[in-house]
Amino acid sequence: MRIGYLRNFKQPQQLAGLIASVAQTKRVDILYFTPKDVDVRRSRIRGLLYKDGEWKLVKAKIPKIIDVNSNCLKHREVIRHLRKRAHLTENGKNRLSKLSL
Secondary structure: OEEEEEOOOOOOOHHHHHHHHHHHHOOOEEEEEOHHHEEOOOOEEEEEEEEOOEEEEEEEEOOOEEEEOHHHHHOHHHHHHHHHHOEEOOOOOOOOOOOOO
16 A cells, blocks of 8 residues: 655655654555655655665655645645545545545
């Protein structure tokens, strides 16, 4: 399973690495990306995938679940595109609690 992790920082912060490391033990891959990494025309993401303790640059499909930082909501075109193709944990409309996630 793959989960998207949408943030505004170009490089993953320390918390993202910790989350990705723990998720990997549960067989969940974390795809880190920024709004600029989303190709709206092709519905693809150019992001960083955490594998074996390192972030590796990959091109991937849009994951079914994306954890969105509320600061990313200002990129309306990208958020609108992602909302149609994935469930966003924060999109200003349908909030998903951590328990139900």
